[in-house]
Amino acid sequence: MRKRTIRSFAFGLLVSTSIIGAAYYTSPPPESTDVDVKAYLQQHELVAVTKDEYDKLLSTQSKASVEQPPKQSVQTVYVYRLVIEKGDTPETFAKELEAAHIIDSARSFNDYLQKRGLAHLIRPGAYNVRSDMDYAAISRLITSP
Incomplete structure (x- = not known):
């Protein structure tokens, strides 16, 4: 096939598609009975x-x-005894906290510790953490001497 024949064929496809599209979009929608x-x-x-x-x-x-009084929402607060031993990495106990429903995401908590330079300040010990604590409160607890 020659170049001119292919161009003519492509132009024909373009024109026919345009006509069909115009007919489709300008026709009124069918009435519901x-x-x-x-x-x-x-x-x-x-x-x-x-x-x-x-x-x-x-x-x-x-x-x-x-007439009905508004219902009060009850929030469940989980308490977990976190034991950090010497040599534990933040990833290890972050996964424990996630499994105990204390934090939503182990990865985001680990990222929080890394971005703020707190990962190397973590002290070994036993800590009581609650699910109503935010990342800052948990990090203050586990980094304080």
Whole structure:
């Protein structure tokens, strides 16, 4: 095939694609009929209600929420006895803390210690750590003499 033939073919593809795209995007979307809506609702196990019924449900729901006192959220605090021995690396006990649900991520805690230069200041010993402590509090605890 010659170069001109290939170019003509490519131009024809471009023109036909443009015409199809223009026809697709300018045509109005198909109208939904009652039968289509009912079939969709049945298929997804949904129920259609009138505007008045909906407003009545909203008003009863808002009254019910006003009458009930707000529920207090209960937060579980985990306590863990961390034992750091001489020669332990931060990665080792960070994984322990993650497994005990004290910290979210061992990697991020280790990165925190490394970025702040605290990894070499860690003292061996036994420490009580809680899940409500942040990284700074835990690092202060394990680096203080």
